[in-house]
Amino acid sequence: MKRLSWSAAATLAYAAVMLVLERGMRKTGGPGIIPFELAGNAEGAQEIMTDWGSEGRRWARWSLWLDFGYMLTYGTLALLLIERARSRHGHPIALRLLPIGAVAGDAIEGVALLKALDGVDVDTNARLARSAALTKFALLAVGLVYTVIGGVRRRS
Incomplete structure (x- = not known):
């Protein structure tokens, strides 16, 4: 605990x-x-970067770099919560892969967005970032639902 x-x-x-x-x-x-993260193509990403201007792109770059540390904190928390529910119910150890996959998706997304901010193949990187972000969100959502259901089932 x-x-x-x-x-x-x-x-x-x-x-x-x-x-x-x-x-x-x-x-x-x-x-x-x-x-x-969800722009998904060069046009959407460029529009956002234009709206941000140089100051907003600087904030975004800091956010993306610091996100590598943030993903370790939320990934650890998600892993501990899932493990707590998993061990109580004797479910498969493979459930641990949910937060690990989410963090991996977040890392792929972060690298792709940093490249997009640098103007490197913006369309490809925006598409990759969107796919990775959707994967991250889906895995975290499944993990959260599993943790909540596991907690509710224990109380019943």
Whole structure:
């Protein structure tokens, strides 16, 4: 339980930092990072980068670089929560792959978006980032639902 508490605290603290970066992008008149993650093509990504201007792109770059640390905190928290539910119910160890896959998707997404910000094959990198982001969100959602159901079933 102690590891879970520390992991939750670290994730929340890191999320607070990420929110500062998110506000920085939005104050330029552009969107936050998630619409950039989901742009999916050169036109959408370029439109967002234009809306951001150089200041917003700087905030986005910081957000993407710091996200590599954030993914470790939320990935650890998700892994601990899933493991807690999994071990209580004797479910397969393969469920641990959900947060691991989500973090891997987030890392692929981050690299692709950093390349897009640098103007490197923006269309391909925007498409790759979108696919990786959708995979990340789906795996995290499945893990969250599993954890919630596991917690509810224990209380019943």
